[in-house]
Amino acid sequence: MPQEDPLRQTQMDAFVTRTKRPIEVVEASKKKQRIKEEEEVKEEIATSSETQTYSKHWTYPIDILNPSFRIEDGLSSQEGSNIRKHGDLDLLYFSPFLKKDYAQQLYLHLLNNMPWYRVTYTVGARTIRTPRWTTVFGLDDTAEFEPPEEDGTVAGRGVRPKKGGKLPAKTYKNDPRPLPLLLSQLKKLVEEKTGAEYNFCLLNLYLDGKDSISYHSDDEGFLGENPTIASMSLGSTRTFLFKQKEKDDGVAYAGNKNKNKKGKGVGKGPVEKFQLNSGDLIVMRSTTQRNWLHSIPKTTTTVGPRINITFRKAMNVKGTNNYYHFNVHAALKDSGENEAHRYSEGNMVKWKGVVDEE
Ligand SMILES: O=C(O)CCC(=O)C(=O)O
Numbered sequence: 001m002p003q004e005d006p007l008r009q010t011q012m013d014a015f016v017t018r019t020k021r022p023i024e025v026v027e028a029s030k031k032k033q034r035i036k037e038e039e040e041v042k043e044e045i046a047t048s049s050e051t052q053t054y055s056k057h058w059t060y061p062i063d064i065l066n067p068s069f070r071i072e073d074g075l076s077s078q079e080g081s082n083i084r085k086h087g088d089l090d091l092l093y094f095s096p097f098l099k100k101d102y103a104q105q106l107y108l109h110l111l112n113n114m115p116w117y118r119v120t121y122t123v124g125a126r127t128i129r130t131p132r133w134t135t136v137f138g139l140d141d142t143a144e145f146e147p148p149e150e151d152g153t154v155a156g157r158g159v160r161p162k163k164g165g166k167l168p169a170k171t172y173k174n175d176p177r178p179l180p181l182l183l184s185q186l187k188k189l190v191e192e193k194t195g196a197e198y199n200f201c202l203l204n205l206y207l208d209g210k211d212s213i214s215y216h217s218d219d220e221g222f223l224g225e226n227p228t229i230a231s232m233s234l235g236s237t238r239t240f241l242f243k244q245k246e247k248d249d250g251v252a253y254a255g256n257k258n259k260n261k262k263g264k265g266v267g268k269g270p271v272e273k274f275q276l277n278s279g280d281l282i283v284m285r286s287t288t289q290r291n292w293l294h295s296i297p298k299t300t301t302t303v304g305p306r307i308n309i310t311f312r313k314a315m316n317v318k319g320t321n322n323y324y325h326f327n328v329h330a331a332l333k334d335s336g337e338n339e340a341h342r343y344s345e346g347n348m349v350k351w352k353g354v355v356d357e358e
């Protein structure tokens with residue numbers, strides 16, 4: 001999980017404040033059309049409610065609707081291309097991984113059915129508001145979820161160490177959430193096509209061009225030496241940038257921080273740029289995290305929502321504690337955003353909000 005830089009965010013926010021241009025009138029009508037389509041899909045789902053099933057778990061803030069489509073049918077026949085550059089950038093890029101119409105169904109399903117959080121956390125004296133919506137499911141390699149009761153209920157069940165025995169109290173600061181059906185099916189597909197195993201799904205929702213992820217690398221110790229991270233894009237196209245970490249005597253600095261003294265933006269080294277489309281999967285492998293930073297920059301172009309799912313393998317308890325803290329729980333209690341939100345006509349609203357009786 002990267003640490004955001006509030007100063008940089010403020011600077012970037014200033015960028016996106018702009019006056020209304022005619023092109024924005026066109027964009028506004030596109031947005032209206034997009035929202036109309038989203039509403040139609042929701043209505044379709046509502047009318048077929050008898051056949052709906054849900055993934056349920058006591059750790060979920062809501063029951064999570066299972067899809068009515070089969071995700072395995074959505075696999076594109078496109079093979080991944082190996083991209084090896086500059087010696088240590090090692091990528092496998094499926095463009096696309098999912099067929100266009102399946103990617104769209106999956107995007108809308110996740111947008112409308114996931115519990116989303118806007119996390120605010122502190123680093124020393126600084127309070128940092130994550131510039132995107134997030135949610136996470138999974139458990140590190142040392143433990144497993146206890147099986148559900150025979151009657152199918154899972155309420156009250158916890159996790160246990162894989163090696164047997166009892167989990168010491170307070171091992172996990174927050175209760176880990178098992179993958180809902182859709183994500184476990186998707187994980188299986190991604191594992192088969194990428195030849196790696198994953199135990200976590202981290203989801204990011206970038207509502208518009210102001211949402212972003214600043215330059216960071218996913219190189220925490222709990223991911224192991226050379227982690228494979230598979231990253232799926234759904235919804236609007238966004239730019240994905242890679243930039244080399246600054247090196248000292250040929251060795252990249254450890255950690256997430258870009259140590260370039262000039263700090264912000266693009267450093268001296270090479271930058272690799274991708275336009276990630278809906279249904280694409282980009283896999284970061286071997287020495288990539290150790291030597292490269294990646295980001296989704298803010299954009300002043302009008303863009304609709306984009307969802308990103310990263311599949312990762314956390315080796316130990318630290319990974320589980322880190323992921324739930326930074327993607328679900330570390331929200332300011334008085335901001336109201338520590339509660340699960342859902343997407344509704346371009347806005348985020350609380351799942352458990354009060355609604356008027358019709
Ligand atoms: O949204 C993306 O494509 C990148 C997300 C990412 O880098 C992360 O979650 O660590």
Ligand SMILES: [Fe+2]
Pocket residue numbers: 216217218294
């Ligand atoms: Fe990342």
